[in-house]
Amino acid sequence: MTDITKDAIAPPRSFLSQDAIQVFYRLLAAFLICAALAVLSDSFLSLGNILNVLRQASLTFFIASGLTLVVLTAGLDLSVGANVALSACIAGTVIHKTGSPALGILTGLACGGIVGLLNGIMVTALRIPSFIATYGMLWVLNGLAYWYMAGETLHGFPAGFRQIGSGYLFGLPIPVYLLLVFLGIGTFFAQRTIWGQEIYAIGANPVAARLSGIPVARRLLLVYAVSGTMAGLASIIFLSRLNSAEADIGESLTLPAIAAVLIGGTSLFGGVGTVFGTFIGALILTLVLNGMNLLSVSANWQPLVTGVIVILAVWLDMKTRRRAQ
Amino acid sequence: MSGALPIEVTSPTPLLELRGISKEFPGVKALDDVSFAVYPGEVHMLLGENGAGKSTLMKVLCGAYSADAGEFYHEGKRVAISSTADAQKLGIAVIFQEFSLVPYLDITQNIFLGREPRGRIPGTIDRRKILADAKRVLGTIGFDIDHSTIVDKLGVAQQQMVEIAKAISQNARILVMDEPTAALSDRETELLFELIARLKADGVSIVYISHRMAEVFALGDRITVLRDGRRIDGVRPADVTPDQLVRMMVGRNIDMTYPRHFADKPGELLLEVKGLSSSTGISDINIEVRRGEIVGLCGLVGSGRSEVARAIFGADPVTSGEIIFDGKTISGEPDLAARRGIALIPESRKSEGLALLRSVSDNLVVSALRKLFPSGLFDQRAAQRTSDGLIRQLRIATPSVRQTVGLLSGGNQQKVVIGKWLAAGSKLFIFDEPTRGIDIGAKSEIFALIDRLVAEGAAALMISSEQIEICHVCDRAYVMREGRIAGHLTRHELTEENIVRLGMHHA
Numbered sequence: 001m002t003d004i005t006k007d008a009i010a011p012p013r014s015f016l017s018q019d020a021i022q023v024f025y026r027l028l029a030a031f032l033i034c035a036a037l038a039v040l041s042d043s044f045l046s047l048g049n050i051l052n053v054l055r056q057a058s059l060t061f062f063i064a065s066g067l068t069l070v071v072l073t074a075g076l077d078l079s080v081g082a083n084v085a086l087s088a089c090i091a092g093t094v095i096h097k098t099g100s101p102a103l104g105i106l107t108g109l110a111c112g113g114i115v116g117l118l119n120g121i122m123v124t125a126l127r128i129p130s131f132i133a134t135y136g137m138l139w140v141l142n143g144l145a146y147w148y149m150a151g152e153t154l155h156g157f158p159a160g161f162r163q164i165g166s167g168y169l170f171g172l173p174i175p176v177y178l179l180l181v182f183l184g185i186g187t188f189f190a191q192r193t194i195w196g197q198e199i200y201a202i203g204a205n206p207v208a209a210r211l212s213g214i215p216v217a218r219r220l221l222l223v224y225a226v227s228g229t230m231a232g233l234a235s236i237i238f239l240s241r242l243n244s245a246e247a248d249i250g251e252s253l254t255l256p257a258i259a260a261v262l263i264g265g266t267s268l269f270g271g272v273g274t275v276f277g278t279f280i281g282a283l284i285l286t287l288v289l290n291g292m293n294l295l296s297v298s299a300n301w302q303p304l305v306t307g308v309i310v311i312l313a314v315w316l317d318m319k320t321r322r323r324a325q
Numbered sequence: 326m327s328g329a330l331p332i333e334v335t336s337p338t339p340l341l342e343l344r345g346i347s348k349e350f351p352g353v354k355a356l357d358d359v360s361f362a363v364y365p366g367e368v369h370m371l372l373g374e375n376g377a378g379k380s381t382l383m384k385v386l387c388g389a390y391s392a393d394a395g396e397f398y399h400e401g402k403r404v405a406i407s408s409t410a411d412a413q414k415l416g417i418a419v420i421f422q423e424f425s426l427v428p429y430l431d432i433t434q435n436i437f438l439g440r441e442p443r444g445r446i447p448g449t450i451d452r453r454k455i456l457a458d459a460k461r462v463l464g465t466i467g468f469d470i471d472h473s474t475i476v477d478k479l480g481v482a483q484q485q486m487v488e489i490a491k492a493i494s495q496n497a498r499i500l501v502m503d504e505p506t507a508a509l510s511d512r513e514t515e516l517l518f519e520l521i522a523r524l525k526a527d528g529v530s531i532v533y534i535s536h537r538m539a540e541v542f543a544l545g546d547r548i549t550v551l552r553d554g555r556r557i558d559g560v561r562p563a564d565v566t567p568d569q570l571v572r573m574m575v576g577r578n579i580d581m582t583y584p585r586h587f588a589d590k591p592g593e594l595l596l597e598v599k600g601l602s603s604s605t606g607i608s609d610i611n612i613e614v615r616r617g618e619i620v621g622l623c624g625l626v627g628s629g630r631s632e633v634a635r636a637i638f639g640a641d642p643v644t645s646g647e648i649i650f651d652g653k654t655i656s657g658e659p660d661l662a663a664r665r666g667i668a669l670i671p672e673s674r675k676s677e678g679l680a681l682l683r684s685v686s687d688n689l690v691v692s693a694l695r696k697l698f699p700s701g702l703f704d705q706r707a708a709q710r711t712s713d714g715l716i717r718q719l720r721i722a723t724p725s726v727r728q729t730v731g732l733l734s735g736g737n738q739q740k741v742v743i744g745k746w747l748a749a750g751s752k753l754f755i756f757d758e759p760t761r762g763i764d765i766g767a768k769s770e771i772f773a774l775i776d777r778l779v780a781e782g783a784a785a786l787m788i789s790s791e792q793i794e795i796c797h798v799c800d801r802a803y804v805m806r807e808g809r810i811a812g813h814l815t816r817h818e819l820t821e822e823n824i825v826r827l828g829m830h831h832a
Contacts, residue, residue: 191703191705192702192703192704193701193702193703194694194695194698194701194702194703195701196703197687197690197691197694197703198691198694200680200683200687201680201683201687201691204680204681204682204683205676205679205680205681207676207677208676208677208678208679208680209680209691210640210658210659210660211638211640211659211669211671211677211678212659212663212691212692212745213659213660213662213663213664213692213749214660214691214692215658215660216660217658271680271682271683272682
């Protein structure tokens with residue numbers, strides 16, 4: 001055997017994993033934003049405002065968490081917003097017709113999951129690029145929702161059902177508990193299950209993943225189905241919180257969810273990112289919008305600021321991440 | 326070696342002469358003091374094994390690579406070829422195996438792409454002139470076709486004709502062709518040979534790279550043999566036999582003594598491939614691999630070796646035939662093959678073997694997740710412990726299990742790819758060019774590892790373009806030619822000459 005020491009090796013890098021470093025910077029950014037807002041605005045630190053921020057962030061997070069898994073596989077799900085709208089409309093109808101919130105919730109989750117599964121089938125069996133498959137699905141779902149609702153608005157749901165979105169438990173909004181639960185489940189799934197590991201491997205190099213014996217198509221189906229189901233869950237929270245459903249409620253949801261994923265450090269190229277990062281991404285996004293409201297900045301500026309933050313976050317990631325070639 | 330030509334000169338000055346050309350890539354001397362002359366109106370055959378330096382020489386000729394050392398003479402005058410523009414000015418044109426045509430443009434547009442005659446109004450094309458020119462050029466080479474046909478609708482042979490027309494329209498005097506008959510039918514080959522004869526008569530010189538003995542003798546006026554980046558000899562077809570040519574091509578002088586403990590008697594049958602065909606062009610493949618064996622799969626690059634490996638692993642759809650592994654038929658995706666105990670170490674470890682930006686540990690356990698964590702719950706620490714063991718066992722030089730795998734050297738990356746299948750407990754290891762781009766030290770380590778694996782009851786199917794490696798480490802070998810098994814060589818028959826002879830095209 002010859003000298004392996006001669007083999008060129010790069011110096012060891014930080015003992016913190018790349019993911020940990022990314023999450024650290026994001027927490028720091030979120031903290032700095034909080035500190036700045038606390039100084040600039042008297043009302044920012046009020047309990048009511050903080051709970052409001054968390055509740056807002058949770059709505060974005062539910063959609064963005066499932067989307068994170070899709071993006072980890074180097075895919076994209078543009079249909080999540082439209083999926084929320086259709087699922088909300090169908091779940092709302094079921095509750096109205098049967099009077100059973102439980103049945104409505106199940107229908108909403110199932111509707112979201114089925115849509116996600118259809119996305120997965122298009123991406124795997126039909127090999128349509130996810131961007132295009134889910135973009136097409138967006139229009140299909142919008143079309144279905146408009147046809148189904150025919151311009152009507154559903155409203156007035158049982159008080160118990162409305163608790164899910166607007167109720168409190170021990171002083172905290174119920175969506176915040178749900179946020180913690182799904183943050184835990186999402187993180188556990190991604191980091192502590194072999195399916196999570198396989199999803200990272202697929203995103204990092206789909207060809208190598210397949211040739212390493214990972215059932216790539218089955219994992220992708222799972223990921224799109226989860227993304228759809230999370231959209232279904234978000235639809236229930238929306239329905240319960242707004243106490244109404246319309247065909248167009250999803251139109252303003254997809255782009256903020258993608259923003260949360262990107263600000264959270266998940267790479268659109270796949271293989272890099274965390275569900276926790278997405279949570280902080282949703283938090284940063286909500287904090288900035290909340291801060292602008294508190295500082296009486298016109299809402300017209302919000303899209304511009306969101307765009308700048310997304311670009312900044314991704315650019316900084318690319319700078320700090322020395323991509324191995 | 327000097328620039329002297331060992332064979333007598335028919336025409337006083339060569340059209341183009343290369344003297345003492347060298348070209349080095351990191352770790353490889355691709356061309357070493359190569360001299361080479363092309364005379365007007367001759368067909369000059371360029372012969373050599375995979376990696377002998379033919380492609381590099383071709384790229385130096387057309388200006389795609391610039392030589393590190395050496396001189397070029399055009400009709401006796403010293404010239405420089407440092408860019409493709411230089412080569413074009415000297416009338417050198419290359420027809421690569423991969424054509425450089427734009428599929429959705431028509432023949433005329435492709436021939437004159439970027440050189441369209443200008444019309445009277447700036448920015449326009451002189452339609453009448455371009456059509457007349459196209460007809461003239463197609464007439465010159467005797468290509469009878471509608472010049473407005475979209476190239477995408479043409480067959481390979483016709484696309485090749487368009488490439489030749491393009492070269493002729495640029496007044497090419499030296500046409501370099503890289504295995505031009507590789508994808509042609511017999512009839513199309515005949516037509517190409519007729520065209521070559523016509524071009525010769527017009528004084529065009531042809532540099533012709535071939536792996537087919539028959540055409541070397543049918544077409545060649547002279548033959549230059551390359552080996553390991555050196556010019557071995559220049560001969561006339563009349564003065565040599567095919568056997569002599571084969572002997573010139575092989576006999577590489579590399580000191581390689583690989584450890585190999587041959588088993589006394591072959592083990593039980595592990596893999597049996599019967600009449601396998603796939604959509605990637607391999608057909609009627611019959612292979613057997615027994616436990617304790619290293620079986621070689623040789624042949625020229627493009628003969629279908631990797632396609633056989635991929636088909637067995639389930640990476641390409643099988644169209645007919647049967648794969649029996651460990652007594653049971655398998656058909657399906659790679660995840661099934663992997664679960665049953667087949668491992669593929671692909672040719673391109675960076676694009677097919679590794680997730681470069683993930684850690685050494687992540688890559689080492691990726692194929693063994695189900696085995697290491699049957700509950701489905703992943704444990705990073707346990708994964709890293711397993712990886713630590715593999716790193717020690719394979720002597721992977723890495724500062725930590727967390728190191729990004731893309732930062733390791735080629736040899737260590739290859740060990741990671743092998744390591745992931747050790748972790749998975751595979752029984753059959755299919756190696757596709759396992760030593761490509763790896764230094765000698767790592768090479769012998771990898772062979773020692775393969776030897777140990779098969780000694781412990783596993784088996785290996787090894788694809789390699791390095792015939793000497795096959796001869797040293799394999800119990801026996803199959804040789805492929807044009808998507809089929811051309812022959813089988815037992816341990817005693819396993820010589821470089823026999824491999825080359827079976828792999829080349831006779832008849």
